[in-house]
Amino acid sequence: MSNSGNEILDMYLYETNTLLEQLDSIVLAAEHVDSFSEDDVNEIFRIMHTIKGSSAMMEFTPLMTIAHRIEDLFFIIRDKGMNIVAEEHRPLLFDLMFQAIDYFRSEVAKIENSEPFSENIDTFIENINSFIAKIQQEPSSGAPAAASAPAADASSAASADAAIAGFGTDPAHPHLLHVLFDEGCGMENLRAFMLVTSVRDFCADEVFTFVPEDVETNPETAEFIVENGFLLRFINAADRDKAIPAVTASGSVKTYQIADEAVPAPKVEKTEQAAPAAAKKPAGQETAAPAAAPKAAPAAAATPAPHSKESLISVNLxxxxxxxxxxxxxxxxxxxxxxxxxxxxxxxxxxxxxxxxxxxxxxxxxxxxxxxRMVPVSGTFQKMNRIVRDMSKKLNKPARLTLVGEDTEVDKTIVDNISDPIMHIVRNSMDHGLEENTQDRIDAGKDPVGEITLAARHTGSEVIIEIRDDGQGANYDAVLEKARRVGLAQPDVEYSQREILNFLMMPGFSTNIEVTEFSGRGVGMDVVKKNVEDVGGTVVLSSEPGRGMTTTLKIPLTMAIMDGMEIAVGHSIFTISINNIRQIFRVSSANIIQDAGQKEMIKCMDSFYPLIRLRDLYQLKEGLDNVEEGIVLWVESGECSYCLFVDELIGEQQVVVKPLPEYVNSYNIKTYGISGCTILGDGNISIILDVANLYSAAQGL
Structure with a gap:
């Protein structure tokens, strides 16, 4: 595919995903009040019209077909009002819309992964048709089912004939199909050419012609088609009838007119009178697009909200x-x-x-x-509404989602990476966190409806994201027993509550399906921890039995530039993030003790912390041995807190984080506490240390 083709596809994917997010929010809000407002109906109609038109232009026929049929459904609702849908049928309407959103998302994902479409959409179409038939049987209805591409009725025949006259005659091809496209669909010349291509599947080239003839190569014909329509001429009526299915299957066709030229009409140039006649909405036409519908060409609609087009621009990441x-x-x-x-x-x-x-x-x-690069976390947070809604119905657990601080901004790359971890934690909160039945909550003096809270806030150069539930909390005894059974915990060792919760994030703990029997988390939390750590973040679990659990994610605002402290060991220079440094001080030998494993400990703030000598850890030839000559940094990351002994401080500096070369990464160097490097002002390279992994590396010695 050419670069221009890739750009058009990228725009299609961006636009469709944006519209689906908007649609999801509309349907969720409507389900909450059990009705679509007039604005909701108009907006859904516009969204479906846009997806239909852009999918047709991209020749994504299954998506175009589904979008067109939903557009038909909401045309009926828009025309007759929401009262046409009886209250007992509204849950079915909401479910149908959520199914449509899921279908579009799955098919868009297939496009992104270059996978084939799900061609069998008959069942879905039948469900939509069945619902249309159901609401049309309502007493307040009376609206006939909308057709895919209906022929113009008798009341509009005169107008169509007037438009056809503007094309002139062709005695060799007297049997006509006059086609009108949806108002505002955009790129009408290309849509006309796509229609010709479809007609060729039913008819040979020699049996039909079309006007204008140069629709493929001349963009200016789009304006002519908007004003006069598009004309297909056939040698005989049988061939014309064969072509009608191609016309009705086109997602961008509003209506068509069948005509025969019994008497040749004088050739007339393009006239102003033909334009309004062709563009006029035929009486009784039910699938016509609104006159004010925005153009649906993917290249023209970068954002779904009309008011923001003038002030926003989308840029490739x-x-x-x-x-x-x-x-x-x-x-x-x-x-x-x-x-x-x-x-x-x-x-x-x-x-x-x-x-x-x-x-x-x-x-x-x-x-x-x-x-x-900074984007609000609201997009990720809003997606969780759907997760809570679907699982609430599936598990029969009434629940609501509360969002706090959703305008908090984080680097786009980081937002993309934490979306799946947040989704998994929310699912675990619904599945394992909230009580199994409402009566248990009532007996515990709680609101029968469970609550899951997503909160975000800034703290300097970090964003704190909390996922809280008011469920039953972790059963510490059960979790510890399980950890011992799978060999993660020692039989005779006592563990703190925080250490017990940390077992939930270990890979061995989540491999056994029996984990889900406990009220604590388990399945997949190791993946959550890894994904968060990949963007420089940490995961902390806390729980109060009977009151719920909280998962806290500490995420850096960006991974590109950071405030670092330059330190030296011999001639080697290292950088540590300022956010990880709690205190810097000098120490005397009297403050150093050894634990039972002969490892050094140092007293800070009435507590003892491990002391790690950077020279020994990396086996450097140069560096100080006497702790009284060097300097100690008290560092922490998440639940990890210890002291680091180095030769000297060079000073604070804002550094640009550079990734390590691929051949270095192949040695899994991150497990040794090295996350990247930076170039200093004098041209030297400084290794950036990962405080959490550095401690793990030291413990493994």
Missing amino acids: SKLDHLMAVVGEIVITESMVTSSPDLKGLKLDTFTKSARQLRKLTDELQDVAMSL
């Missing part, structure tokens, strides 16, 4: 990645210039002033570049 890379190089270059050893000892007032201004501008450029 790879371009933002490239921008951040360039900004990072600028930051490094600026640091190299201003820190050049050639400038030492020179008094350059003008240069120093200019350097300060350059630093200010590069800082502002960094902030702007980072802000472009």
Whole structure:
């Protein structure tokens, strides 16, 4: 596929996914009040019309067909009012819409993965048709079923004949099909050419012609088709009848007119009178698009909300990645210039002033570049409404979702990576967290309706995301017993509650299906932990029996640039995130003790913490041995807290995080506490340390 084809497909996927998210929110809100408002109906009609038109242009026939039929359904509701759907039928309508959303999402995912469509949509179409028939039997109805592409009725025949006259005559092809496309569908010339291609499946090229003839190569014919329609001419009526199924199957056809040229009419150039006649809505027409419907071409609709088109623009994430890379190089270059050893000892007032201004501008450029990548977590949070809704019905557990701080912004890449972990935690809260039946909650003095809370807030350069439920909480004894049974816990060792909860996030614990018998979490939490750690975050579990459980995710705002502390061991330079440093101090030998395993411990704030010597951990040839000569950093990450002994502090610096080369990653170097590297102002490379993995590496020695 050409680059332009890829761009059109990307726009189609972006637009369709955006519309489906919007549709999901509309249906969820409507189900809550058990009715669609007039605005909801109009918006759903517009969304289906857009998906129908863009899918037809991309030749995604199954998606176009489903969208067209749902559009027909909501045309009836829009025309007759929501009262046409009896209250006992509304749950079925909501379920039907959720099924449609799931269908579109699954098919879009197949497009993204280059997989074939699910061609068998007959059952789904039958369900929609059955519902249409059901509501049309309501007393308040009286609206006939909408057809896929109905022929114009007698009242509009005169108008269609007037439009046909504008095309002139062809005695060799006197049998006509005059086709009108949906208003605002866009790219009418290409739609006409697609229709011709479909007709060729039923008729040979020599038995029909079409007007305009150059629809494939001349975009200007789109305007002519909008004003006059599109004409297909056939040698005989039988061939014309064969072509009608192709017309009715087209997702962008509003109506068509059958005509025969008994008497040749004088050839007339394109006239102004023909335009309104062709565009006029035929009387009784039920699938016509609204006159104000926006154009549905994917290339023209970047965002679903009309009011935001003027102020918003969608940008490919790879371009933002490239921008951040360039900004990072600028930051490094600026640091190299201003820190050049050639400038030492020179008094350059003008240069120093200019350097300060350059630093200010590069800082502002960094902030702007980072802000472009920041998106609110609301999109991810809103998706959880559907999870709670579906599981509530499936498990027969009444529940509601409460969102707090959904406007909190995080780097786009990080949002994408934490979406699945949050979804899994919410599912676990529904499945294992909330009580099995309502009576248990009532007996415990709780609201019969369970509550799951999703909360997000900023803390400096981190975002804290909490997933809380008010269920039964963790059964610590049962979890510990299970951990011992699978060999994760020692038989005679006592564990704190926090250590017991940490077993839930270990791979061995989640492999046994019996885990789901406990009120605590289990299945798949190891994957949640890994995904969060992959973006530099941590997972913390807490629970109070009978009151519920809380899963806390600590996520960095961005992984591209960070505030780091440069430290040195011998001639080796390392960087630690400022957010992981709790305290920096010097220590005397008297403060060092050894535990039962002969490992060093140090006293801080009336508690003892492990002491890790960076020189010993990485087996460096140079570095200090005497703790009184060096310096100690008290660091922590999640539940991991310890002290790190180094030679000296170099100073605080904002650094650009660079990934490690692939050949280095192949050695699984991250397990040794190394997450990346950065280039310093003097050109040296500094290794960025991962505080959590560094501790795990030290414990394994």
